[in-house]
Amino acid sequence: IGAVRAGKHVLVEKPLAATLEQADRMIVAGEAAGKIVMVGETVCFDPLLTFAADLIRDGAISEPALVQINREAYLRASFLHDRRWFLDEKLAGGGIMLSGGVHDFQIVRMLLGEPIEVYAVRARQRFREMQGDDTSVATARFPNGATAILIESFLMKSLITATGHEEHTVRVDGDLGSLRLDLRTRSLRLFSEHPAWQREGVLTEHDLRLEQQDPFDREIAHFLDCIRTGTEPLTNARDQRRTLELALAAYTSMRTGAPVTV
Template sequence: MEIVVVGARGFGQVHLNAISGVDVSIVERDRAVAEEIRSKYGVRKVYSSFEEALNSDAEMIDLVVPHNLHREFAVKALRRGKHVLVEKPIATTVREGEEMIAEAKRARKVLMVAEQYYFDTTVRYVMEQIRAGTVGTPKFILVRDQRLFTRTGWRLFRSQMGGGALIDGGIHYVDTMLNFGGDYTYVSARSMNVAGIIEGEDTTVANLQFANGSYGTLLYLWSYRDPPTLPAFEVIGTEGSIYEDPSTRKQGDFRSGRNYVYGDPVVNGKKVALEHADVFRAEMEAFFRAVREGTEPEMKPEVALRDLRCVLDIYRHAGVA
């Protein structure tokens, strides 16, 4: 099998580093850049355009492109009989995401969103503990991440992002919040632009009420200079608590092959040492497994659409839609 990575100059190289067991090709017009990537990652073919890749015999397309191109590129690939892996968010609107899912079903092809946080070992463990009643009945969930955005490129522009910080990096933490809390019934939120680096919002505080009666608070910032290291999540229940030990966290070294999101959980006061899997390799393996077996992907596109819908609900309540 062959997978074509579209967008291999930036974060696409994280995908290239995580791919194994299949032939790998890229789309790249610049010959010097193409040769550098080819030698580093063992790339088999270099296509000069997306259209050339669609005309090839490659079975899979991996889209690492700006958010506003997700729907267009994914639908084109699905209609040409390709399985599609697309970076989060699934799209910039719910309608676009629904169109992508409907097209995948019509084509009988796998559509999966590359949401690596979904595959994090700590997230899976905490979900199991919540279901098992280890902390009793969950009453409050806090999920947060604070940092300063210092990069350049298309993420500076609202038109390509479909928003700002929340729809990009923040959607990871929305996924974690919803995996812990379940369906929500109410959202209130406030978003603002503090640092003035990007066009969209860089700071959001959202409160969610869940169908099970618990509450959640999401805090996501791209405007925090010299932030403290704090637990990224806390789950408080009637009989205990679970929170992340951030000192055991390992993220940011994207090409190490040992990248995971959250540190070990502290369950009812006792740290649990977990054997962590690399989240990028886990998501790639899940995609390839679904393609080979002809099954739904472990990270169903409907879950990614759930995450997007929550982000857009937060935007609407915050008055930035």
């Protein structure tokens, strides 16, 4: 808020804020100052995800019915001890459902559109010094009956997570096919019975390789372009308030044990 009042355009790390009230104050301040407030939501600039969204829009798998997203890492004690603020739920805004889940709710929006209901549960806590959730699961329901499942965990132990990396996969199942994305290995596979994608009238697998482009580079380039041209960012504050709303609805559901209309 201080930055836009000082006449600066702002690129803020995701999530936009820890609460919707904070987000609203940031939005009002940016609009009053006539300055850009863009959220650094890298998934919107990931070529793998934007291509998957294009495939879905083009009908490659027909209408999607199910999206499953797994984000799994191992949160080492050294990480927590070096970032004491992350232990405090008020400072961090939550746990992994906010720090990682907000990315995945954005992916869900890209692939399926806007949900109408969110339900979430929190697993048994492993890192007891951490107030926020270290493992949780959310589901989102959509007007057309589609469902998304988000699994967010800091408890995954593997040779991959032991080196500080995370397992991050996305699966989309539709009437005529499925998409499989591995965001760590940068792979995208399409299984389709759509006439434009099948061969000899049978289900066909396509291993789709894209030119590697860094989402962070694309994000920064977009921010600078918006400043130069005066255009609204793709990940503007008002749009990203919606993604924050979904993640916070998951926390409301965890507390109440009931689905939350969004």
